[in-house]
Amino acid sequence: MIEFGIKSSKSSLTSIGIKQVKEAHWNLSPSELTEAALQNMEGVLSETGALMCDTGRFTGRSPKDRYIVKDNLTAENVWWGDINIPISTESFDRLHAKMLGFLADKKVYVRDAFAGADKTHRIKLRVVNTEAWHSLFCYNMFIRPEEYQLKSFEPNFTIINCPAFEADPETDGTRQPNFAIINLTKRIILIGGTGYSGEMKKGIFSVLNYLLPINDQVFPMHCSANIGKEDRDTAIFFGLSGTGKTTLSADPNRLLIGDDEHGWTDQNVFNFEGGCYAKTIGLTEENEPEIYRAIKFGAILENTRFIENDRKVDFDNTSVTENTRVSYPLHHIPNALSPSIGGIPKNIFFLTCDAFGVIPPIQKLSTSQAMYHFISGYTSKVAGTEDGITEPVPVFSACFGAPFMPLHPAKYAELLGQKLEANDTNVWLVNTGWTNGPYGVGSRIKLKYTRAMITAALNGVLSNVGYRTHSLFGSEIPTTCPGVPSEILSPRETWKNDEAFYKKANELVLKFQRNFDKYRDQSDDSILKGEPQQNLKF
Known part of the structure; x- marks a missing residue:
């Protein structure tokens, strides 16, 4: 040898x-x-020096x-x-x-x-x-x-x-x-x-x-994490594909701990990895400058293709797959934290893209609600994303990463609950999806509003505003937020039709409940009391 x-x-x-x-x-x-x-x-090498490889059949x-x-x-x-x-x-x-x-x-x-x-x-x-x-x-x-x-x-x-x-x-x-x-x-x-x-x-x-x-x-998490440059407050972002996890955790005013896999101990939050594995479909320097600039010598592009007669990557090319990716070490990102360890999180954000248009753009969850929504891992697919989808389809992935969780989801939720109670950590459910009605009727919540709400939560501004209780989810909705029109904060008000709103909201709640049936037998009351309930007033 x-x-x-x-x-x-x-x-x-x-x-x-x-x-x-x-x-x-x-x-x-x-x-x-x-x-x-x-x-x-x-x-082969791209014009930036990144190695471009194919993964074959898979x-x-x-x-x-x-x-x-x-x-x-x-x-x-x-x-x-x-x-x-x-x-x-x-x-x-x-x-x-x-x-x-x-x-x-x-x-x-x-x-x-x-x-x-x-x-x-x-x-x-x-x-x-x-x-x-x-x-x-x-x-x-x-x-x-x-x-x-x-x-x-x-x-x-x-x-x-x-x-x-x-x-x-x-x-x-x-x-x-x-x-x-x-x-x-x-x-x-x-x-x-x-x-x-x-x-x-x-x-x-x-x-x-x-x-x-x-x-x-140690509580393992399929999430991104960042930390404030000045006050060193750690924030965690959970979310399935299309919810904005990568976009919203990339903040020029904060340092990146990691973009995908972390553990939460009694003392810290730490990255499992030494790099990033990002999707590149539709990638532009304008929208994702850090990822775009990280694609240089040492990075690996997977299943991408060049612009014809050039060595420049065509990030819109899906001829091999839509799951084109790049891997690169964390030090390719200028604002990456090294070593990639932050403190106990002050705020956790569950990101969902609700195509039904009934989940508020931000709401504060109790510990029980956080455990329930963590197990649920909800977002939605919309028409046009896959063949045969003609209306919004709810998607549930336990712990926001079901394929990688060997234990029962309730085990992870119980660990989350213990961490939240011990550290008085805030949990926010953030909807980056639709308002004014469901997909096809309403409009996508503006990114600038979502960023404003997350900034207000991180800065503690939302600790000093009024709240009202959601009639189905039981969570707390802030009545005001700097930079966000007050009516945006209440999806029911944006619909202008209470009967239509409650019909759609009850439909979604029922889907939550039916999805949770598979976890119910191993979930105790501390989790189950966070379950949303139908409101049959209409």
Whole structure:
């Protein structure tokens, strides 16, 4: 075996069961990995120096092919079902052995990294890739050890990622040839049959979402987080795609802690990652200047295309997928906080794009309401976003990240409730969707109004205004907010038709209740009393 790069003096591939490879390239720099990717014909360079690669058949995660090994450790803890799909220890061991044999004559790129900026709660990763650009992705997305740390690095979790290796569904216990399997007992993730790099990132997120609540009572969150430059107040933003999470957490007056995955301890909020993995569809420098300018040497573009006869990226091109992405290290963002650790959050924002037009643009939630809405994870799809959608469709994703949560959602909600009560943290439900009526009738709430409301919450202005109680959600709606017309704050007033408003609002409340039925049996009264109730006055 030929080995290159900075390798631990205390550990090697044999420590993670890999006895033979053709070559092992350890902890190469971005320049070395970019050069290797170009030599291997894995990608090309854009005009800004970013590496452009294709992920092959899979241009996103394959949630139906993501498994967790069901054994003595996980059998009673994991919330098994369509999200957390069980696979046997025997199937895992068989695939693991096959993958080790597959690697025997392959060149591999080994990356040692941390997941978790807080040293008390981080895990040490060793990632073995057969493609150089995947190792560069791991350099970008995980936390990079210092050189002195690499010399004595001993991993406690391993990823083996081989896109060209495929399972045999008939004998290996998988649904298809592609797979991502998490073994929490052996602390190994196996990924095969897919070139989509996000499987590695989200695999480790799932691992932390299992380990941290059980072992450390740390609350894991699928959210962005920032902190004030002056008063150092931390804010957290939860939200599904299309709600404005990236846009609203990017604030020139605040430092970015991270854009996707965090943990909340008794002392701080810390980023799990060392980089950002942002969507690029429709990207412009005017609308997203920080992301646009981060696409330079060291960044990786996925499934994008050039403008014809040019090396300039056409960010409107969806010929491969709408899920075009870029990964880059946090230091590509000028206002990123380093290390990426903030204090206890003063404010949390649940972002929703309500196409029914009945949720107020901002409302303050009690602890019970916050726990309920956290489990619900509501937003909506609108007509035109997918074939067959002709009217608004509610979307619920538990904990604003259901595909990555191995435990029952109520477990995470209970942790949230404990954190809120212990720290007197404000929780705001912010609607970035419609007002004056539903989608097709009303209009989208102006971004400047949403920004004004979030600024007022962050600055404490909303602590000194009057409130009225929402008749269905039971939450508190501010009666005034600087920079926002008072009538905007009450969706019922903007509709000008009480009967139509309450009909649509009751319809949405019923959808909340029916969605929550799947969680009801494991949710106690502290959560259930936050459930919205229908108002049948009309």
